[in-house]
Each structure stands twice: as structure tokens, then as C-alpha cells.
Amino acid sequence: MVESEDRPSLRRRLLSSLLVPLMLLLVIESLITYSGALIYSNHVHDRDLADDAMTLAQMLSQEDLGGQISPQARFLLEYAPEGHNYFNVSSKKHGLLAGSQDLQSAALSAATLDGEPALFTTALKRRQLRAATVRIPNLRDPSDQLTVTMAETFHDRHQRAREILLLSIPAQALLIAGVFFLVLYGVRVGLRQLDPLTARLAAREHDLAPIGDADVPVEILPLTRTIDGLFARQRRMLALQERFIADAAHQLKTPLAGLRVHVERAQVDPSKDTVSDALQHIQRLTQRASRTSSQLLALTRAQSPELSEDGSECLLDLAQLVPELLGMRVHEAIAAGVDLGYEGEPGPIWIDGDRLSLQEMLDNLIDNSLRYAGRNSLVTVGVSVVSGCPCLSVEDNGPGVPPAFLDRLGERFFRVPGMTEEGTGLGLAIVQRIAERHHAQVRYLAGSSGGLRVEIMFPTARTSKSLLSD
Structure with a gap:
């Protein structure tokens, strides 16, 4: 059981190669979702910021300012539930009426003369701010113009984007998990296509015939064709061995028969002349048998399939x-x-x-x-x-x-x-x-x-x- 777990598994390899991209896809999808949520949050906050600036400017334009804003307007600016902690109200005649002097220069350069809110990004005390400014005439004094600027940090915007991301992650994770289990099922079903080929090969004993392409999936055709090539080389080697055995039996039969004849002749007639003549024949026949075997081996080597298989070319x-x-x-x-x-x-x-x-x-x-x-x-x-x-x-x-x-x-x-x-x-x-x-x-x-x-x-x-x- 341990051996089978240690063996390389095509199923595990396929699943692991799919799981990592799916996890990366989840991360990329989360980044895309967060970016989209942040864009949406910025759009909503910019619209609210512009509406608040326009509403406050219209309210102030109907008041007799006299160099300062009313307590009600200051209350709205300083204690706004939306968290507009940064503001600036200035008059063309009276100068700064309320808020931060640092916002005035950026607001004056960004404000337009058409009475529509202008949105811009600025920095105040090393803190990034998103601001909306609007310039409208003072209805109580036509010769005067009011510039109202409201700004906020990006904290709430990022907080809304994170909330949207946290709401979407479970759905995305569930979707990816469903895809993963569908892939797992597909891999199992797909690998079953190898069962007929496995059964056909298991039924063989000494058959080295080509596997063929009848029931072989396209993806493993290179493997089966490589195996067919191996079978072909094995058939050639077996044919060489069979030919060598047949040739050796045919060529060595005559000298071996001659050796037996001369040995029996020496045994029947142990005289010196007979034994000497028999030994001479035996020596010649053994030399012939030795040369024949050497030539057969050389011929077998020469008939090997490729010249450069051993890298000697x-x-x-x-x-x-x-x-x-x-x-x-x-x-x-x-x-x-x-x-x-x-x-x-x-x-x-x-x-x-x-x-x-x-x-x-x-x-x-x-x-x-x-x-x-x-x-x-x-x-x-x-x-x-x-x-x-x-x-x-x-x-x-x-x-x-x-x-x-x-x-x-x-x-x-x-x-x-x-x-x-x-x-x-x-x-x-x-x-x-x-x-x-x-x-x-x-x-x-x-x-x-x-x-x-x-x-x-x-x-x-x-x-x-x-x-x-x-």
C-alpha cells in the first residue's frame, strides 16, 4: 500500500496542476473584485461629497454672512454624520469664513465658474484627501462669490471596498470548489478510457504485435507509438537471436559430427598413426568450429538495428x-x-x-x-x-x-x-x-x-x- 502511494500518479498530477491555477485564479479574481468595488465606492462617495458641497453652498448663499457663517452651518460642517472632517468656506469679499486655510488655495484653483462641483485629490498634513469644491454667487450680495470645499479621507472608501470583497469571496470560493470537483469527476471518467487498452495489454503473454490506434485516446498516442517502436526493436532482436541459433545449429552440426567420428575412430583403433591422424582432423574441425562461431557472432553484431545506438559513431x-x-x-x-x-x-x-x-x-x-x-x-x-x-x-x-x-x-x-x-x-x-x-x-x-x-x-x-x- 505504501509503495502505491509513493508511485507517481497521473490523477494527482492532473489535480495538483489544476488546483494551483484555480487558487491563483481566486486571488486574481479577489484583486479584480476589490478594484471594482473600490472604483464603485469612489464613485458613490464622490457623488455624495459633491452633493453635500452643493447643498451647503446653496444654503450659505441665502444667508447674510457678514464675515462668518451661521452656527447651524458650522454644526453641519463640523459634525456631519458622513465624516467630512475637512472643510473650507471662503468669500471673495471677506476671505476665509470657516475651516482650514490649507484647503483654500487648492480649492480656488480647482473651482469652476459654472457653479458645478469640482472634484480633486489633495494632501493635508501628509494625509490624502478627496475634495469637492463649488463656487456660486452670494444671493444676498451679487458682488460677492462663495467657495465651499468639503473633503474626506479615503478610509471609508477602502472600508466599503473591503466589505464588498468579503461578501464576494465565499461565493467565488464556492464556485471554484465546484469547478474543482467537476474537474475531479471529469479526470476520473476520462481515465477510464484507458481501461480497454489496459485489459487488452494484460491479456497478452508473449505477443509483441503493435498496439495499434483503435481504442487509444489521442493524448496517449505518442506513448503507445513509442511502445510499438520498442516492440518492433524487440521483435528484430528476437529474430536475430532465433536466426543466430538456427545458423549456429546448422553450421556447427558438421564439425561436431566430424569430431565425434574421429574420436570414435581413435577409440576403436588406438594405434599411434590412427590417433595422430584423428587429432589432426580434430584440430582442423575445432578451428573451423571456432571460426564459424566467431563469424556468426560478428554477423549478429553487424545485423543490429542501428549503428549509433551505443554512441560509437x-x-x-x-x-x-x-x-x-x-x-x-x-x-x-x-x-x-x-x-x-x-x-x-x-x-x-x-x-x-x-x-x-x-x-x-x-x-x-x-x-x-x-x-x-x-x-x-x-x-x-x-x-x-x-x-x-x-x-x-x-x-x-x-x-x-x-x-x-x-x-x-x-x-x-x-x-x-x-x-x-x-x-x-x-x-x-x-x-x-x-x-x-x-x-x-x-x-x-x-x-x-x-x-x-x-x-x-x-x-x-x-x-x-x-x-x-x-
């Missing part, structure tokens, strides 16, 4: 690599009585490839020439550029291959009829598979001196252009 210079590999085989050529030489263009000649695979390819080509060209023959390994493509060639002046059989060279276990030299028929098949992995083409031609010429045409290296530009 790199930029190689054929003009430098081939002479190095060729030098390792000189002593064998001397022992076989073969003149092994090299002809090449000045490098570099770049290809994308795997050094070990190319070494195995060249070794098989040289082995083929040393085995079938015969003593006192000439084998030439060449590197050149043909039609802009790197070319590796191996040519001998041996008996060659009849033209009718050139197209079959490279087939597994194919040996040219009439050849007396022992072989597995796998050397050129390995060459063919390694060339295919390098996206190269192999051509089997008649040599200029009557022997066999094998040419491998490589594609131009993908990274050589960037290397040269650097």
Missing part, C-alpha cells in the same frame, strides 16, 4: 584509418605468400562511422582475398573519392568469381561452386551488413587482373562540412 578519416588497420595484417599476408599493398589519395577523406565495425569489415575483405587469391598473388587495398563519395576498395589478382555468381556474393552461407578452400560463407555477408549500417553500397566487380574487386561507396560525412567551416 564518429567522424573518421579513411585515408588515415585504412593504412593503420592494414599494417596489422602485413605479417599474415607474408605468411600466406601474398603481396598486400595500399593505394590511396591524399587525405583527409571523411566518413561517419564506427571504427571497430570498419576494422571488422576490412579484416573480412582481407581474409577473403588471402584465402581465395592463393599464394604469390597481389592484394591491393585502396581509398579514393568517386563522384564525390568516399570509396574503399579491395582487389586481388586471384582466380576471381564467375560473372553469374557476382550478384550472390554477400548472401549468408553462399560459397562459389568449385572452391576448394574451406570457408563459412559469412565473411562477405558481414561486410554487406556493416556497409548497410553505414548507409554504404557494396559492389562486386571483376578485377583488372582477372581477380575480384570489392568496392564500398560511403555517403559523404554529415559533420565534415561543419568541421571544415570551423
Whole structure:
């Protein structure tokens, strides 16, 4: 149970990825609500402030001021239930009649001559105020003008906005909670669409057939197609294993049967000559079995799907690599009585490839020439550029291959009829598979001196252009 809780859960991941945005949405919605409530509160308070200033100005314009306002008007200003703690009443003739002198200059600059209240924001003793001022003529004295200014702090406005916000938050939270539970239900129902696919895969045992797209939701198609690719690679690997087992059983059957015959012959006739002859045959058969198994393993490696799966593909210079590999085989050529030489263009000649695979390819080509060209023959390994493509060639002046059989060279276990030299028929098949992995083409031609010429045409290296530009 603990293990299942610790496992990554798609449902939990989906819900958590939705919950955080929903909470952020609640915060953003609260800020928007508060901003809207504050705008509304400012609008209402501005309207009330302007109405109060206009009402007081009209009332004062009908009084005989005589340099001061009446006690009733002062009472309304100082003890207004709306909390208008800041005011200013001034006359054009008599100057300041009541209130704060600091508001007079701001009020005179903001007031208009049309008798309509003007709203403005000002500061008094480091406190922000919202004020409304109105200028109207004195009805008792037409030559005089009254300016009435009423101001208030922003505290009540923010208080009203907070009250509206607190009233709206529960409704918003309830709405988001409802959305969250609807999403939870939708996720559960949506994930049930995977049940048929899960049941179909659970019913399989050793079936590596593609899953297909029949009942697969669009969102997980990339996953199922990736699994199909994995199944395809597994099928290829299993096919290689089955082919290797079948080839090994077929190719090792003859030498193993020969070993048993010669062992039984030595047991029946333990004479020195018989035992010596049997041991010689046994040694030759074990060498053949060893070479066959090595060639089968090499062929299996060459048939692996991709060249660069292990990251061994790199930029190689054929003009430098081939002479190095060729030098390792000189002593064998001397022992076989073969003149092994090299002809090449000045490098570099770049290809994308795997050094070990190319070494195995060249070794098989040289082995083929040393085995079938015969003593006192000439084998030439060449590197050149043909039609802009790197070319590796191996040519001998041996008996060659009849033209009718050139197209079959490279087939597994194919040996040219009439050849007396022992072989597995796998050397050129390995060459063919390694060339295919390098996206190269192999051509089997008649040599200029009557022997066999094998040419491998490589594609131009993908990274050589960037290397040269650097």
C-alpha cells in the first residue's frame, strides 16, 4: 500500500496542476473584485461629497454672512454624520469664513465658474484627501462669490471596498470548489478510457504485435507509438537471436559430427598413426568450429538495428584509418605468400562511422582475398573519392568469381561452386551488413587482373562540412 502511494500518479498530477491555477485564479479574481468595488465606492462617495458641497453652498448663499457663517452651518460642517472632517468656506469679499486655510488655495484653483462641483485629490498634513469644491454667487450680495470645499479621507472608501470583497469571496470560493470537483469527476471518467487498452495489454503473454490506434485516446498516442517502436526493436532482436541459433545449429552440426567420428575412430583403433591422424582432423574441425562461431557472432553484431545506438559513431578519416588497420595484417599476408599493398589519395577523406565495425569489415575483405587469391598473388587495398563519395576498395589478382555468381556474393552461407578452400560463407555477408549500417553500397566487380574487386561507396560525412567551416 505504501509503495502505491509513493508511485507517481497521473490523477494527482492532473489535480495538483489544476488546483494551483484555480487558487491563483481566486486571488486574481479577489484583486479584480476589490478594484471594482473600490472604483464603485469612489464613485458613490464622490457623488455624495459633491452633493453635500452643493447643498451647503446653496444654503450659505441665502444667508447674510457678514464675515462668518451661521452656527447651524458650522454644526453641519463640523459634525456631519458622513465624516467630512475637512472643510473650507471662503468669500471673495471677506476671505476665509470657516475651516482650514490649507484647503483654500487648492480649492480656488480647482473651482469652476459654472457653479458645478469640482472634484480633486489633495494632501493635508501628509494625509490624502478627496475634495469637492463649488463656487456660486452670494444671493444676498451679487458682488460677492462663495467657495465651499468639503473633503474626506479615503478610509471609508477602502472600508466599503473591503466589505464588498468579503461578501464576494465565499461565493467565488464556492464556485471554484465546484469547478474543482467537476474537474475531479471529469479526470476520473476520462481515465477510464484507458481501461480497454489496459485489459487488452494484460491479456497478452508473449505477443509483441503493435498496439495499434483503435481504442487509444489521442493524448496517449505518442506513448503507445513509442511502445510499438520498442516492440518492433524487440521483435528484430528476437529474430536475430532465433536466426543466430538456427545458423549456429546448422553450421556447427558438421564439425561436431566430424569430431565425434574421429574420436570414435581413435577409440576403436588406438594405434599411434590412427590417433595422430584423428587429432589432426580434430584440430582442423575445432578451428573451423571456432571460426564459424566467431563469424556468426560478428554477423549478429553487424545485423543490429542501428549503428549509433551505443554512441560509437564518429567522424573518421579513411585515408588515415585504412593504412593503420592494414599494417596489422602485413605479417599474415607474408605468411600466406601474398603481396598486400595500399593505394590511396591524399587525405583527409571523411566518413561517419564506427571504427571497430570498419576494422571488422576490412579484416573480412582481407581474409577473403588471402584465402581465395592463393599464394604469390597481389592484394591491393585502396581509398579514393568517386563522384564525390568516399570509396574503399579491395582487389586481388586471384582466380576471381564467375560473372553469374557476382550478384550472390554477400548472401549468408553462399560459397562459389568449385572452391576448394574451406570457408563459412559469412565473411562477405558481414561486410554487406556493416556497409548497410553505414548507409554504404557494396559492389562486386571483376578485377583488372582477372581477380575480384570489392568496392564500398560511403555517403559523404554529415559533420565534415561543419568541421571544415570551423
